[in-house]
Amino acid sequence: MSAAAILPGSAEAQAHAHEGKFHVFVQLAMILAVITGLELLIIYMPIAHWLIITILLGLSAIKFLCVIFVFMHLRWDKVFCTVLFFIGLILAGGTVGALLLIHTADASKPVGSAYDQA
Amino acid sequence: MTAHAGHIDHHHDATTTTGIPNKKLFMWAFLASDCMFFGCLIASHLIYRLHPPAGAPDPRDIFSIELTSASTFVLLMSSLLMALAVNAIQKGNVRTTRRMLLGTIVFGLIFLMGQVYEFNHFVHEKGLTLSNSVFGSTFYTLTGTHGTHVAIGVLWLVMMYIRTFKPLDESRGQGWVLKGFLHFLAFAGLVVLGMYTLLQLVHAFETGEGLGAFFSHNFIGVGGSLALLAVLIGFARSGPSAVDFGEANAIDVESMGLYWHFVDIVWIVIFPVVYLLEYVVLS
Numbered sequence: 001m002s003a004a005a006i007l008p009g010s011a012e013a014q015a016h017a018h019e020g021k022f023h024v025f026v027q028l029a030m031i032l033a034v035i036t037g038l039e040l041l042i043i044y045m046p047i048a049h050w051l052i053i054t055i056l057l058g059l060s061a062i063k064f065l066c067v068i069f070v071f072m073h074l075r076w077d078k079v080f081c082t083v084l085f086f087i088g089l090i091l092a093g094g095t096v097g098a099l100l101l102i103h104t105a106d107a108s109k110p111v112g113s114a115y116d117q118a
Numbered sequence: 119m120t121a122h123a124g125h126i127d128h129h130h131d132a133t134t135t136t137g138i139p140n141k142k143l144f145m146w147a148f149l150a151s152d153c154m155f156f157g158c159l160i161a162s163h164l165i166y167r168l169h170p171p172a173g174a175p176d177p178r179d180i181f182s183i184e185l186t187s188a189s190t191f192v193l194l195m196s197s198l199l200m201a202l203a204v205n206a207i208q209k210g211n212v213r214t215t216r217r218m219l220l221g222t223i224v225f226g227l228i229f230l231m232g233q234v235y236e237f238n239h240f241v242h243e244k245g246l247t248l249s250n251s252v253f254g255s256t257f258y259t260l261t262g263t264h265g266t267h268v269a270i271g272v273l274w275l276v277m278m279y280i281r282t283f284k285p286l287d288e289s290r291g292q293g294w295v296l297k298g299f300l301h302f303l304a305f306a307g308l309v310v311l312g313m314y315t316l317l318q319l320v321h322a323f324e325t326g327e328g329l330g331a332f333f334s335h336n337f338i339g340v341g342g343s344l345a346l347l348a349v350l351i352g353f354a355r356s357g358p359s360a361v362d363f364g365e366a367n368a369i370d371v372e373s374m375g376l377y378w379h380f381v382d383i384v385w386i387v388i389f390p391v392v393y394l395l396e397y398v399v400l401s
Contacts, residue, residue: 021205029198036190039390040183043397052398056390063386071201072379073372078130078138081146088150092157099161103168110169 028070035059145373149380156384159263160391163256174253177396180244182236189232190389193268196225197382204375210365212282219279222378224309226272231313233265257392264388267381274374276302281367286360301353308346315339 039059042052069075074082102108131139167177203218237258240246246254280298315336322332333340 022202025198025201025205029195032194033191036187036194036389039394040187043394049398053395056394056398060386060390064383067197067379067383067386071197071382072376073204077142078136080136080138081142084143084146085150085153088153092153095154096157096161096164099158100164100168103165110171112171 024070028066032063032066035063139369141369141373142376145376149376152380156260156263156387159256159260160387163260163392166252166256171252175244175246175251177253177257180240180246181393181396182239183393183397185232185236186389186393189229189236190385192225192228192232193382193385196222196229197379199225200375200378204368204372207371208365208368212361212363215371216279216282219275219282220305223272223275223279223305226268226275226378227306227309230265230268230272233261233268237262260388260392264381264384267384271374271378271381274377278371278374281370282361282363284362286362297353301350304346304349304353308343308350311339311346312343315343 039056042055042059045052068085074085130137134140134143136143199218199221203215203222206212206214206218246257248254248258280295280302283294283298283301285294318336318339319332322328322335327335
């Protein structure tokens, strides 16, 4: 049966969607494994540290987004689920960023005998 | 969940005001709050790593990047099996769902075993404890909290696996719970004993003892593994033919899957930030 003849919401359409998801999941898992291998390789590359850190964080972000949108079905769910999760994610990211920024200031650096010797 | 000609729409629910199944909405709200929890733990670790006190241990002398990479791979593959379990139950395929749940449990247990080995190695051979350095405190708190999440996930998976055996015929009583639990115990015993026996086999080959010495020293391990395998097959074959578990329970499996995938994405952040960056920033 051609794809055009399958009615949306019908049993056949759902069966096709599930079959499609199986292949998507397996392929994504392979891609994630390859990215993890790349992350390992990149730390031994003789390139600038800032570039390695940027690539590492970029690859990590790609893996993160792939898992939440495909494995966690966000791309098939209502947008509200994405909005809800990203509220938490942005608040968490903002907190991490703010804390790191605060602790780079001279006045926030830890003091004491152990730190004076460091 | 909305039913169309006997099939369930697993992504929308017309009976709720949001159009989203309530269990799914609850899980997403919980995961959003858990993001902030892990965000604070990661920030604490990074802050103290960026300002190490005098005499702080060098993580590169402590970490085993090979073991951590293997654990990362195992957790990623467990996420795949979890996604396939959700996919299977959405099609009403209970047998495949059980297999995928068991696979996810095995991979989760392997990850936990790796973490137990790692912590044990760090404490007893590298001297890194929870209280003898700031690095130890933040590292164990962060990775330990993640490990606790994995352990809770494994427990949840086990309960869901047992739930899949609930018979449709309610007159059979609650015996299925005990039977399901014994089924799982046989499975867990086989995983632990089987892995231990396999390690002994590798050790026997490494030391050149040969198969004869291996069997004489590991008679209980080999015999126990085979006995547990037989018990497992027996349990699987004697399950009820009609179970009260199917496509209508897909939302329960999916909610559990969301939690499991979240554990995976937290590790996706921890792996580069806590482990890999040590080899870059301080090199």
